[in-house]
Amino acid sequence: xxxxxxxxxxxxxxxxxxxxxxxxxxxxxxxxxxxxxxxxxxxxxxxxxxxxxxxxxxxxxxxxxxxxxxxxx
Amino acid sequence: xxxxxxxxxxxxxxxxxxxxxxxxxxxxxxxxxxxxxxxxxxxxxxxxxxxxxxxxxxxxxxxxxxxxxxxxxxxxxxxxxxxxxxxxxxxxxxxxxxxxxxxxxxxxxxxxxxxxxxxxxxxxxxxxxxxxxxxxxxxxxxxxxxxxxxxxxxxxxxxxxxxxxxxxxxxxxxxxxxxxxxxxxxxxxxxxxxxxxxxxxxxxxxxxxxxxxxxxxxxxxxxxxxxxxxxxxxxxxxxxxxxxxxxxxxxxxxxxxxxxxxxxxxxxxxxxxxxxxxxxxxxxxxxxxxxxxxxxxxxxxxxxxxxxxxxxxxxxxxxxxxxxxxxxxxxxxxxxxxxxxxxx
Ligand code: FES
Ligand SMILES: [Fe+2]
Numbered sequence: 001x002x003x004x005x006x007x008x009x010x011x012x013x014x015x016x017x018x019x020x021x022x023x024x025x026x027x028x029x030x031x032x033x034x035x036x037x038x039x040x041x042x043x044x045x046x047x048x049x050x051x052x053x054x055x056x057x058x059x060x061x062x063x064x065x066x067x068x069x070x071x072x073x
Numbered sequence: 074x075x076x077x078x079x080x081x082x083x084x085x086x087x088x089x090x091x092x093x094x095x096x097x098x099x100x101x102x103x104x105x106x107x108x109x110x111x112x113x114x115x116x117x118x119x120x121x122x123x124x125x126x127x128x129x130x131x132x133x134x135x136x137x138x139x140x141x142x143x144x145x146x147x148x149x150x151x152x153x154x155x156x157x158x159x160x161x162x163x164x165x166x167x168x169x170x171x172x173x174x175x176x177x178x179x180x181x182x183x184x185x186x187x188x189x190x191x192x193x194x195x196x197x198x199x200x201x202x203x204x205x206x207x208x209x210x211x212x213x214x215x216x217x218x219x220x221x222x223x224x225x226x227x228x229x230x231x232x233x234x235x236x237x238x239x240x241x242x243x244x245x246x247x248x249x250x251x252x253x254x255x256x257x258x259x260x261x262x263x264x265x266x267x268x269x270x271x272x273x274x275x276x277x278x279x280x281x282x283x284x285x286x287x288x289x290x291x292x293x294x295x296x297x298x299x300x301x302x303x304x305x306x307x308x309x310x311x312x313x314x315x316x317x318x319x320x321x322x323x324x325x326x327x328x329x330x331x332x333x334x335x336x337x338x339x340x341x342x343x344x345x346x347x348x349x350x351x352x353x354x355x356x357x358x359x360x361x362x363x364x365x366x367x368x369x370x371x372x373x374x375x376x377x378x379x380x381x382x383x384x385x386x387x388x389x390x391x392x393x394x395x396x397x398x399x400x401x402x403x404x405x406x407x408x409x410x411x412x413x414x415x416x417x
Contacts (some may be wrong), residue, residue, distance in 0.1 A: 004231035004331065006371075008364040010099075011226045012356045024357040027350060028311040036314045038346055065346045072352030 020071065038065070042055040074235030074330065075380035085405040086237065088114030088326060091202035092408075094211050094299035095325045096195045096335045099229045103196060107152060109133045109143035111328055113200050117187065118143040122150055128189045129163035130198055136167060136183030165204060168179075193217040193337055197299070202408070212297035216321055216339040224348050225321075225339040226355055228367065234374040236324040236332035238382075242370055243302045243322050244279060244397050245405040247390040248314050249289030252369050257362045262288030263405070268392055281394030286317065294397055299323060308340075312359065313351055315342045330379055338363060 004048040016024075023045075042059045051057035052064075076083045089095060089112075097112055097119070106122040118133040118141070129150060133141045140156035150163045159178070165186035167178050188199040188208040191332040199208035205338040216223045223255065232239060247266065266281040273293065280291035286307050293303040305317035306345040312318070327333050338355070343347035351359075387395060 004233060006230055010228060011358060011360050016357050020353075020357055024354055027313075027354065028358075032311045032404040034310070041346075041350075065349070068346050068349035068353055072349040072356070 016068075019050060019053065026050060074237050074382050076329070077383070080401050081409055084404045085408055086401060087235075089200060089236075090300075090401070090404055090408060091200055092198050092297075094208075096299075096323050097189075097198050097325065098196055098333065099227060100194055100196055102193050103230070105147060106146050107143040107145065109141055112198070112325055112333065114183075114326070116141070116143075117198070118152065119189065119196065120152065121220050122146040123147070124149060128191060128196065130187040130189045131161060131163065131165060132185035132187075134184065135159060136178065136181070137162065142184075166393075170409050177256075193225060195229070195335060202412075209298045211299060212299075213299065214295070214301060214303060214321055216303070216319055217337055222341055222343060223319075224342050224352060226360070227339045228336045228338060228360075228363070230334045230336075230367070230371070231327065232238065232332050232334050232371050232374060233330060234332060234371075234377065235330050235379070236326045236334075238374050238377060239322075239324045239332050239334055240302070240397065241394050242374060243304065244292050244294065244393040245390065246279070246281065246289045246292050246304070246393075248370075248399075249306070252373060253289070253366055256366045256369070258309055259288050259366070261307075262290070266390075268390060270392065270396060277396065279396070287344060292393060294393075312354070313346055315340045315351060336367065 013039065026048055027043055030041050035041050035044055038061050042061050042064050046058045052059045055063055076087045083130060095113060098110060102108060103119045103121060105121050105123050107118045110117050110119065116132050116133040119128065119130050122129055124140040131142060133143050135142050135154040135156060137154065137159045140154055142152045142161060144153055144155040145152045151160045151168055153160045159167060161184050162168050162229065163186060164180045165184040167181050167183050170176050170178050186204055189202065190197050190211055192211060192213055197211050197226055201208065249259045250262045250264055263284065266284060268279060269282050271278045271280065273295065275297050276295040278291055278293045284290050289304060289306050291304060295301055300323065302322040303319065305319045308318045321337040321339060323335045325333040340351050342351055
């Protein structure tokens with residue numbers, strides 16, 4: 001019998017970047033603090049980082065949504 | 074799991090009930106090159122048509138002398154056996170016997186053929202007891218078909234235990250409080266609970282009385298032409314809005330004491346930033362946490378002696394298991410009766 005299939009990372013196609021890890025940390029902290037709407041999440045990211053990789057570091061509702069759409073695709 | 078000797082019902086269940094859809098593997102396991110997979114008491118060959126991308130499945134057994142068709146060459150909707158070149162079409166008909174043109178094998182439906190389809194990232198096969206022209210539709214729970222309300226990821230694993238132990242494990246919500254106490258989502262819930270059974274249109278729900286949304290509090294079993302299970306676990310706040318985390322499970326025997334384990338991890342989130350953010354977090358970190366929980370199950374299950382089911386002393390928490398076992402035994406008995414009738 002071949003080895004059994006046990007792959008812990010089936011959704012991810014590559015290693016996450018350090019920026020993605022920081023972004024994940026920050027979003028989780030935002031959720032933990034009770035944030036549920038987009039404006040509050042964007043404000044939270046601008047307050048605590050990480051900076052947006054474009055737009056001179058500033059997150060907007062538009063670029064945050066674009067980032068999430070890209071990273072979830 | 075030890076199958077009781079001389080128990081034909083058990084023997085049917087060991088290989089999986091017939092005339093049901095079963096998940097086979099993630100979609101990406103099969104490309105244009107034939108792939109051989111053991112499942113459900115036989116060996117199948119799967120491949121995709123180079124031109125149409127259509128998925129095909131035959132028994133992986135050449136009708137000439139039994140060489141694996143998977144060692145042959147796929148030619149669109151046919152496979153040319155690597156041993157003597159006999160060509161078998163996806164419907165099981167031999168289209169050419171190069172070594173003996175015009176022999177009676179040509180044109181014969183000599184190989185078992187199976188209907189396959191794809192949904193929710195997986196390949197499903199209709200495990201018909203004999204060749205059928207048209208299978209019943211594959212009916213999956215709405216979590217896997219309603220893309221406007223739900224989003225999911227498939228987690229596929231192969232475990233060294235009988236698929237019926239995997240089902241027992243899912244039909245046993247109480248283990249969440251104990252086995253998964255050290256986990257990101259199941260630290261809550263009473264260590265004692267009374268369970269009840271509630272009928273549904275397609276099966277039943279086994280649930281804790283007076284406790285919902287605290288831990289792993291209920292399990293549903295359903296038969297919609299495929300056997301599947303559903304459960305929900307409260308998500309920690311860090312997972313964001315969207316409520317509980319739902320798991321849809323379906324389990325397929327590979328060989329005795331090896332199971333193909335399918336878990337779709339689902340959240341109810343309409344398209345938009347919240348869904349995208351959950352999908353990002355899932356890839357980035359949640360998948361690893363869910364994996365750690367699932368590993369707790371696998372380790373126990375694989376360490377159970379195959380004959381554990383012969384020496385059990387069950388109590389109230391195990392009512393769901395008892396009920397489900399009784400139900401599937403009845404289904405297996407009905408298949409045996411039908412076989413006997415046909416033979417008579
Ligand atoms: S065994 Fe396949 S062609 Fe002979
Ligand atoms: Fe579990």
